Amino acid sequence: MVDGEVGNREFAFDAVVVGAGFAGLYMLHRLRGLGMSAVVLEQAAGVGGTWYWNRYPGARCDSESYYYCYSFDRELEQEWTWTERYPRQPEIKAYLDHVADRFDLRRDIRFSTTVTGARADADGRGWTVTTTGAEAGERTVRCRFLITAVGCLSAANVPDLPGLESFAGRWFHTGQWPHEGVDVAGRRVGVVGTGSTGIQAIPVLAETAAHTTVFQRTANYSIPARNGPLSDAESRRYKADYPQIREVQAQSTNGHPFVINQQSALEVGASERDAAYRAAWERGGLRFRAAYRDLLADEAANETASEFIRDRIREIVRDPATAERLLPRDHGFATKRPPIDTHYFETYNRDDVTLVDVRSDPIEAVVPEGLRLRSGTVHPLDDLVFATGFDALTGPLLRLDPAGPDGTTLGEAWREGPRTYLGLAISGFPNLFTITGPFSPSVLTNMPSSIEQHVDWIAGCLEHLRDTGTDRIEADPAAEREWAEHNRQAADATLLPRAATSWYLGANVPGKPSVFMPYAGGFARYAATCTDVARSGYRGFRLGAPRAAA
Numbered sequence: 001m002v003d004g005e006v007g008n009r010e011f012a013f014d015a016v017v018v019g020a021g022f023a024g025l026y027m028l029h030r031l032r033g034l035g036m037s038a039v040v041l042e043q044a045a046g047v048g049g050t051w052y053w054n055r056y057p058g059a060r061c062d063s064e065s066y067y068y069c070y071s072f073d074r075e076l077e078q079e080w081t082w083t084e085r086y087p088r089q090p091e092i093k094a095y096l097d098h099v100a101d102r103f104d105l106r107r108d109i110r111f112s113t114t115v116t117g118a119r120a121d122a123d124g125r126g127w128t129v130t131t132t133g134a135e136a137g138e139r140t141v142r143c144r145f146l147i148t149a150v151g152c153l154s155a156a157n158v159p160d161l162p163g164l165e166s167f168a169g170r171w172f173h174t175g176q177w178p179h180e181g182v183d184v185a186g187r188r189v190g191v192v193g194t195g196s197t198g199i200q201a202i203p204v205l206a207e208t209a210a211h212t213t214v215f216q217r218t219a220n221y222s223i224p225a226r227n228g229p230l231s232d233a234e235s236r237r238y239k240a241d242y243p244q245i246r247e248v249q250a251q252s253t254n255g256h257p258f259v260i261n262q263q264s265a266l267e268v269g270a271s272e273r274d275a276a277y278r279a280a281w282e283r284g285g286l287r288f289r290a291a292y293r294d295l296l297a298d299e300a301a302n303e304t305a306s307e308f309i310r311d312r313i314r315e316i317v318r319d320p321a322t323a324e325r326l327l328p329r330d331h332g333f334a335t336k337r338p339p340i341d342t343h344y345f346e347t348y349n350r351d352d353v354t355l356v357d358v359r360s361d362p363i364e365a366v367v368p369e370g371l372r373l374r375s376g377t378v379h380p381l382d383d384l385v386f387a388t389g390f391d392a393l394t395g396p397l398l399r400l401d402p403a404g405p406d407g408t409t410l411g412e413a414w415r416e417g418p419r420t421y422l423g424l425a426i427s428g429f430p431n432l433f434t435i436t437g438p439f440s441p442s443v444l445t446n447m448p449s450s451i452e453q454h455v456d457w458i459a460g461c462l463e464h465l466r467d468t469g470t471d472r473i474e475a476d477p478a479a480e481r482e483w484a485e486h487n488r489q490a491a492d493a494t495l496l497p498r499a500a501t502s503w504y505l506g507a508n509v510p511g512k513p514s515v516f517m518p519y520a521g522g523f524a525r526y527a528a529t530c531t532d533v534a535r536s537g538y539r540g541f542r543l544g545a546p547r548a549a550a
């Protein structure tokens, strides 16, 4: 069935948005505000995006609830009350359900609809999007503009281990967790992966499982979250302070409402530094990395924080051999995405938890009874949990399989790695916008902050195109090359590209080109660049001739 006939100039919609998470919901709201017709295509049966799928035990946000939310509507800010310092997955999902209802968004969302491809018109002035859904066969939707709101961490990365199909137990990826939950009582559970997800899930699984075996490839730093209920007084204070909080976020490096200490970790004495780290450790959360300005820029400075955390691990974990295996030594603190936890390291003091180092003895195969390592050791398991992360940033876009006017697919265009202009647009793919695409700050920031900034920019751009009667926009390849170079320099000014196993570089997916994908130059600086590009009349973009002139 065809919505708007393929090949003619009639469009069913001004815009198709793919994804109904934080980004897609707000994009739809802004498109409506512009008086544009729009539909959101969503694979899931409900809204939420990441927070629809990631229902694993312990799933909760590492940003604090009072700012892991929209800022675009003052009434929404005041009427929603968070219950904990860090929101659990069901609470964030409930918040996004509330937003969808409050702004009457659902009537323009097609749920259970998977985008399987998208083809630009030969003249680059529209798109035909192909979907599959509940009905048999494919459907197509015609639109002028295609806007991806697919998130950065939505394409699950399940390791390609031989024998997985032979496993006699149950296996799960944390990002595709069964909605009905998984009861692990009395079972031997294996968890592969010690990133943010594994570090959240392991303590919770260990509370119920008969035995938990953690398969660790890279030891990780983690800061205690210090989660707890939000009191009425705290909620009232945040609500009263929102104007200032939002201002701090807008001026920040990473969209979080905290100011990074402008001292160097190396210009203070050891005891003063230790006291600062102790205070940050006690306060808990991602703010730890704001202790000194050069933690992500100078190896010696970083090492002071890294060693402080290693000391805490040595202190918490009773068995010295286990503690030693848990010490991260191949990368500095926060050069990979730093997890925060609730009793993660303490979990290794349980008799029913075993840590297995699969860096020195890699997983070789799944066998019916469990996991077999290269040494031949078999760990018997009833349940296998892959907390193995995602094909980050590029994976969700490549899955949409867009093709430009000349038929070149995104997979072909990005064979050597991604290239974008501002993370918002891709040369060769006119009238396509990518919310939080590669080479935008995205995963280095508090995501709702980046999402709102991108959506607002795209809405402003669409308004400009409409007001000038322009129906085609495309990133200029030269601007894209310059942006890539600026990204490389911004990343190289930090320690981030040196963490060899980082998913920021695509290192977690075998065969993925090694490119540092998020923009490391800072959120406020990035947003100012985007604003400047718009003010300059969209420098670096090729705008089609206005309709009247054409």
Ligand code: N01
Residues within 6 Å of the ligand: 060, 061, 062, 063, 153, 159, 160, 192, 193, 194, 195, 196, 197, 198, 200, 215, 216, 217, 218, 337, 358, 363, 387, 388, 389, 390, 443, 501, 503, 507, 508
């Ligand atoms: O994934 P990861 P994640 N054999 O890629 C290991 C966000 N998030 O789902 O480091 C053995 O970080 C891999 O090892 P290595 C957040 O941005 C946000 O945990 O590649 N091990 C690593 O230990 C986060 O960073 C929240 O050597 C294998 C782990 O699996 C991002 O999601 C909460 C392996 C994967 O860690 C991804 O986190 C949770 C193999 N074949 C997550 N393959 C919020 O608060 C992979 N690993 C918003």
